[in-house]
Amino acid sequence: MLSQKMKDALNKQVLMEAQSSQAYLAMGSWAEIQPGLKGVTQFFFRHSDEERMHMLKLIHYINERGGFAVIPALEQPVLTFVSLKSAFEQLYKHEIKVSESINNLVAISLEEKDYATHNFLQWYVLEQMEEERLARDCNDKLEMIGDDKSGLYLFDRDIMTLDKG
Numbered sequence: 001m002l003s004q005k006m007k008d009a010l011n012k013q014v015l016m017e018a019q020s021s022q023a024y025l026a027m028g029s030w031a032e033i034q035p036g037l038k039g040v041t042q043f044f045f046r047h048s049d050e051e052r053m054h055m056l057k058l059i060h061y062i063n064e065r066g067g068f069a070v071i072p073a074l075e076q077p078v079l080t081f082v083s084l085k086s087a088f089e090q091l092y093k094h095e096i097k098v099s100e101s102i103n104n105l106v107a108i109s110l111e112e113k114d115y116a117t118h119n120f121l122q123w124y125v126l127e128q129m130e131e132e133r134l135a136r137d138c139n140d141k142l143e144m145i146g147d148d149k150s151g152l153y154l155f156d157r158d159i160m161t162l163d164k165g
């Protein structure tokens with residue numbers, strides 16, 4: 001059985017994952033109307049789906065442990081970006097915040113002596129490491145590319161095959 005504190009904290013994470021999914025959905029929609037960003041568009045939409053999966057995993061866990069997962073209202077995310085680089089910078093910043101939030105959840109699970117939740121959260125800890133690495137790689141590449149159109153072409157092509165593994 002989850003403690004009230006653990007339940008509340010996990011429900012806050014449901015909101016965060018839902019907001020992440022919305023944010024990347026908006027990035028996908030923005031990228032889709034830019035010329036030559038087919039790969040990036042696909043990447044953002046896929047990433048949005050992954051965040052939804054992170055949210056669902058939490059929802060099922062909360063409910064299975066005797067809590068009640070609250071489906072949250074969502075704020076409208078940022079809709080447009082001055083450049084692809086700025087979209088990826090936001091994505092990276094966002095992932096860092098998510099990692100902090102996961103770390104905070106892990107700390108609460110230890111405080112509450114909730115070792116099942118601690119164990120459950122390890123998947124998220126690893127996932128965040130990968131997401132941060134991926135976002136950092138994309139930012140580094142875009143930094144190198146600058147305004148070089150052929151570099152951007154290759155970035156868009158390569159991101160379609162990018163995997164977190």
Ligand code: FEO
Nearest residue numbers: 020051054098131
């Ligand atoms: Fe589920 Fe990228 O945080």
